[in-house]
Amino acid sequence: MDRILIAGNWKMNKDAKGTIDFAKKIKKYSFNEGDEVCLIPPFTDLKILKDELDGTNIKIGAQNCHFEDNGAYTGEISSEMLKEIGVEFCIVGHSERREYFGETDKSCNKKIIKLLEKGITPILCVGEKEDIREAGAEQSLISKQLGEAFIGIKQADVPKVIIAYEPIWAIGTGKTATPEQAQEMSAFIRGFMSGLFSEAIGECMMILYGGSVKPENARDILRQRDINGALVGGASLDPKSLYELVKISADLKK
Ligand code: 13P
Numbered sequence: 001m002d003r004i005l006i007a008g009n010w011k012m013n014k015d016a017k018g019t020i021d022f023a024k025k026i027k028k029y030s031f032n033e034g035d036e037v038c039l040i041p042p043f044t045d046l047k048i049l050k051d052e053l054d055g056t057n058i059k060i061g062a063q064n065c066h067f068e069d070n071g072a073y074t075g076e077i078s079s080e081m082l083k084e085i086g087v088e089f090c091i092v093g094h095s096e097r098r099e100y101f102g103e104t105d106k107s108c109n110k111k112i113i114k115l116l117e118k119g120i121t122p123i124l125c126v127g128e129k130e131d132i133r134e135a136g137a138e139q140s141l142i143s144k145q146l147g148e149a150f151i152g153i154k155q156a157d158v159p160k161v162i163i164a165y166e167p168i169w170a171i172g173t174g175k176t177a178t179p180e181q182a183q184e185m186s187a188f189i190r191g192f193m194s195g196l197f198s199e200a201i202g203e204c205m206m207i208l209y210g211g212s213v214k215p216e217n218a219r220d221i222l223r224q225r226d227i228n229g230a231l232v233g234g235a236s237l238d239p240k241s242l243y244e245l246v247k248i249s250a251d252l253k254k
Contacts, residue, residue, distance in 0.1 A: 008236025023052035061089030105148035170211025
């Protein structure tokens with residue numbers, strides 16, 4: 001695999017002090033120029049992290065955004081505001097936002113369109129709950145999530161979107177998908193995108209796996225043909241384990 005991205009989703013964790021502490025520790029490790037790393041802290045830590053990581057090749061991402069530039073949307077943050085502080089990635093449709101905050105495929109679509117307009121890379125999350133998998137309906141659910149999220153996206157923009165396959169049953173549970181399950185679904189996603197747009201587009205999509213990824217299981221997941229990286233929750237909160245994940249990626253790219 002020529003590209004492997006390690007994206008750390010901190011969710012609602014770390015205050016300013018914790019963020020500065022993390023940044024100071026992660027800067028002590030040496031990264032290669034080709035390492036692709038992105039940290040996705042809470043909104044309040046974005047600027048702090050951006051400033052602390054200045055001069056490194058670690059990028060920053062946001063966990064959500066609104067699909068308008070500004071206006072009467074109390075409590076929301078726009079992609080325009082994110083762009084202003086140097087955010088390069090933004091998660092769209094994380095399962096926690098879908099489940100607790102009413103995120104829909106339609107709102108994901110609007111956010112992707114707006115983020116692309118601003119030049120921010122959307123990381124679209126898709127994935128199924130355990131009962132859907134038990135019913136053998138995971139591929140049809142993911143087809144629906146992808147189909148709706150990509151409505152009206154120009155062909156040339158499609159490969160700018162990163163897709164993260166995160167089976168909900170594997171998030172924060174310690175119960176990771178097997179490398180075979182993760183590969184099977186990533187190959188399915190690639191094939192679906194080929195069908196929706198073209199084989200060339202399907203082939204160049206970046207597809208991440210997320211769900212209890214940690215240094216102990218990352219190698220077997222990241223070496224799969226159709227997996228281009230990981231969206232990591234818990235393990236990205238610790239500088240050492242984040243660094244280990246980046247080193248595993250660098251090894252696999254050799
Ligand atoms: P965990 O790695 O903690 O399971 O979280 C995965 C996730 O939801 C990343 O977005």
